[in-house]
Amino acid sequence: MSDSVSSMPTGATGAGGGSMLRITGLNTGLDVDSIVKKMLKGDQAKLDKVKQSQQLIQWRQDAYKTIISDIQDLQKSFFDVSDSADYLLNQDNYSNMNAVSDAAGLVSATAQTGAAAGTYKISVADVAKNAVIGGSSSLNSQVKITDISSWGGSGKSISFGIEGVANPVTLDLSGFTGTTGASLVSYINQKIAADPSLTGKMSTSYVEDGSNKYIKFTPLDNDSNIGIVNDTANGHPTNITDMDGLVNKQLVSASTSTKLTDLGSGLDGKIALNLNYNGKEVSVQVDNSSSGKNGSATVGDLITAISSATGGAVTGKFDDTTGNFTLQTTATGSISSLKIEDYLSTHGQAGDTSSETTPGLLGALGMPADALGKSYQGSDAEVTVTGIDGHSTTMTESSNSFTVNGINYNVIGKTTDPVSISVTSDTTKIYDKISNFIDKYNKVMDEIQTKLTEKSDNDYPPLTDAKKSAMNSDDIKNYEAKAKQGILRNDEDLTNLMYSLRSAFSNVVQDGNGNSAASVAFGQYGTNAIGIDLSNDPEQPNKLVIADSSKLRDAIANHGDQVLKLFAGTYNSALNNRYNIAGNDLSAWKGAGKTINLQSSSGNVAIDMSGFTSDSLNDLETYINNKINATSLKGMASVSTSVDASGTKHIKFTTSSDISMSATGISDLPTSSTKMLSDKDAEFNQSGIFSRVKGIFEDNVGTLGTSLNNATLTKFANYQDDFSLYGGIGSTLPDQIYQKQQQIKDLTDQMTNDEKKYYDQFTRLEVVMQQLNSQQSALSMYTSG
Template sequence: MSSNMRIGGLASGMDIDKLVSDLMKAERMPLDKLTQKKQYLEWQRDDYREMNTLLQSLDQTIFNNVYLQKSFIIKKVSSSNENAVSAVSISSASNVSNTIEVMNLAEAAAWKATGDVNGASTTFETVNGTIKAKAETELKFKVKDPGTSAYRDVTFKIYAGDSIDTVISRINSSGLGVSAMRASIDIGGGNYANRVIFTSNKTGAGGEIVAANAATNTFLKDLGFTVPATENVDTDSSGSNDGFLLGKDPSKPGADATIKINGYQMKQTSNTFTINGIQYTIKGTTNTPVTVSTSTDVDAIFNSIKTFVDKYNEVIEKINNKLKEERYRDYPPLTDEQKEAMTEKQIEKWEEKARSGLLRNDSILSRALSSMRMDLYTRVGTDTDSINNNYDQLSEIGIKTSSNYLDGGKLIIDEAKLKEAIEKDPNAVYQLFANDGADYQSKGLARRLRDTLKNSMNNIVEKAGNTLKTNNQFSIGKLLINVDSQISRFEERLAQIEDRYWRQFTAMEKAIQRSNEQMAFLMQRFGGNS
């Protein structure tokens, strides 16, 4: 805006501000059109992105429910004695019936100190009745877990001033693989003493804890453990002993579970173990064999497929609604001045119509719907591949297209027929959805759909971008950059036009002022002569 002095109607008596404002309203009309165009583009961009979010949610539903094999191998598991043996199916594809006998459970080893914590030793001192660590000490262990042959290194520190309870807490959080505690132990003769006990966090036989240096050996002894120098071991196969074994014979040795499955005896380091995709948990010994059986969980698989169908129907309904949405061209975006004259409710209703129909008959969404329908209706596989020909189309497992054209291609499930197909051959149903073929014909329905969705979402991103894209990386964004540039140029032009109007009216006011002054002068002269 010009810095020239503006005179607002003092001489003429006219409302120059209003005159200029009214003139500028006419001048601003092209700018309002540009601003409305920008708003349309932003709304269209947001509508596209909303559709992309919708397609992404369908893709995720496909992946979670009909793409992964785990959705089609869900099993019901029953045990003839849940108190002794329970089981769940982890990855078993076929149904099984196994007998299990439990001879003994797996148990964790425990090491019990034979003496009290030495409060006047190399490691500890007693201060005001509390046992504390005397100095910072780095402790080094080598640990062999049950069921393994290699030793792993564990290193941690205790610090000067640590109470005995803090030291025990540091042991528990060190990765040593034990739960350490001070417990009241019967030491005979009706006497009890607080002794340190290490209990392995893992069940099974063969676990070892080795003090890997002299300082750690001393630390264990000061805790009250017996660590004979003769019980040292070679932990790194170097041929020489490099550590001190914490009790060759634990006070409570670890033990493997002993079981028989279908008559074959085996050992397990844990009471929970997995064999052939079935996870068993043994809880007690058995007098008679326990039968564990699996069967196809038809309802669970049915629900996974139904979840996909419901989501698919939801998505195509929303896309169809967008494609058919009415366009109200008599309701352009409101200008700021128009909004000031309306209530919030009026603005809301106006903009609802103004935003309507921005994706009407959109080619990207129309192609996406058409491709998805073809993906679902095209037969999977050929006559010569491994696909079960009885289940190579959706209709053969009880899923058909609605006969009502107003539904826009929604899927309808025949529950009885679908459950029958799942019961009869769940793997064939899985292949129908997720067969990993080399070409379109051989690909399962879920794979085809995910390819179509990926392509459609990429097309939308090229058109409308996403939150990670800048405006110059997608089509609508480039249009917005262009409109913003036009708006900036036009605003500069309007400033110049407004300045010109003010210069003109200011010149007029000055002319009128001079005329008034001359008239007053003449009036004064003529009046004086009379």
């Protein structure tokens, strides 16, 4: 007899569920563990097969994620709108001209495609300005220095009244002999530092605003009020003329965080500031009453309210340096105007203060005394531009940014001498951008094409746990590299992606009439070809090649605007299937014999217009849509109407499938059958090549910056749609993995149950053998006795 000791198999390939110590074969002499293991081979084979299937799915998922990541890298490199320099749809990147200013601090410039090379000159007599209502007095405690010598000398002093201090504190300035504002501030701060009553409670600083020089007094202790006083009782008057405006006033250091109530009285209720900007009137409201901000409204709150009420057309600004509060229009030029209105004279009723600009607000903000009701105007830029032919033109511009003869000028300041703008041809910049894209694009296409075409080797199925345990890490790595081959062979989604991208390059970029939108074309053959083509190598059908670099450089140099249309042209959905209504007159749409004929795979529909009698554009839209919705085309077609800025009326047909349209008796519509493209099809046809590529990338991996979305590849690789949520069978890779995990669990449970069943059977055999052995032993004893 022999005994054997073993533990229940655990882990990935065993029946799992923990360990159990069994002692078997004591009576039978059988190697039960070995026998049971052989009996479980069928279970183990089923389990290994499902695990191998799961491994293949996981490898597919990993391969998908790698491809998605690589496409996302292309998006980041070439389709990130925030990176204007590399964004392939940025029209400025297709300019074949380069402009350099010899005084970029005064005038900068860029050249559009088509601008003539040469040297341009520009003189700026004045820049365009906003309409501005500037504060006439500072909200800070600061005074203008008119005569620095008047601050020092015999008897000169400044007295301060301090809350909690019985007598005013005087600073003696008789010893000041400096000649600059900086030296004055230094002298006063030294005096403050030497006086315990003032130390830590205030300081002074020097401010220059253009030619104006100021000294600013700043309180430092918010818990102690401090002000400038005339201490005549003790013979210490504040007797510096420049200081007269601050005598008997509390020191204030204003900021956007300063409460409005700290700037003036009467500002603790509902505050109104009525503005008229560019002829448009609006009332800026800040509720500082007990039901609103309860007195806590700040200068910053008012600034925010001004921007919100005017849609950003007017801004409030507080200058920390000067302490001035200003209002100004965002737009520049003489067409810009700004006025603070009382509203009573034009909008309110006598005695009605609900619509009145809050009394005391303008004074608290330091606005000019005559600001109420006064109109402030912006002003135009006045420039003289001299072309490469020497001809000079003087003009006014409402903006400091404008374009003349293909040169975009940005005026920053006045000039004393003309600024030279040198414009030269630069084809290399565009060529390099396109070439760089092709290089990186081809690497991704080669990767995908390899995955689509490589064959799997049936001799290398995924390793079982048992086989893997017998191999070293290098052998496993080399084996799995071969096992992963072919996992994406002929993948449907990737095949569709490649087909769409080929179409993006090979299909003609069209205008709204179905004709070529550009005079240059993708390809290497023909007089208008740009020299870029798809590879004729059948093993690399998506590879882009610059077959003729001279054609590409020539197109960039001489037809830059057409290269722009070819690569970066954009689709205008508003123009798709849109028709003008001649003379804005709907009579052509009314009466007997007038029909709109729609043909589709669902059948032909004739919309009878004889019942339409209105002159309303909205009624026309409703009438036709009701007619369509009563036919088999319901949900497949609709119309909308609009009026553009010029007052022209339009009707637009929108379809979700291929539908052709013609009209009888309606001159605004085509009389012969005309195919109406869906917006999606029209967008593809009328978009430039790179616009198409961007859209295809987004359809497959999502918009830039998103990770989980419904894009085709991303959803298939990352979304667990059905299994964990609803218990159904989904088709995404996570769904498939989950399904395999469930199968593995079920098979593992079954294997555990079978193992227990087999051991139970052998245990019963042991009992029987034990009984038999006992009987034999007894019989032997009986017969031997």
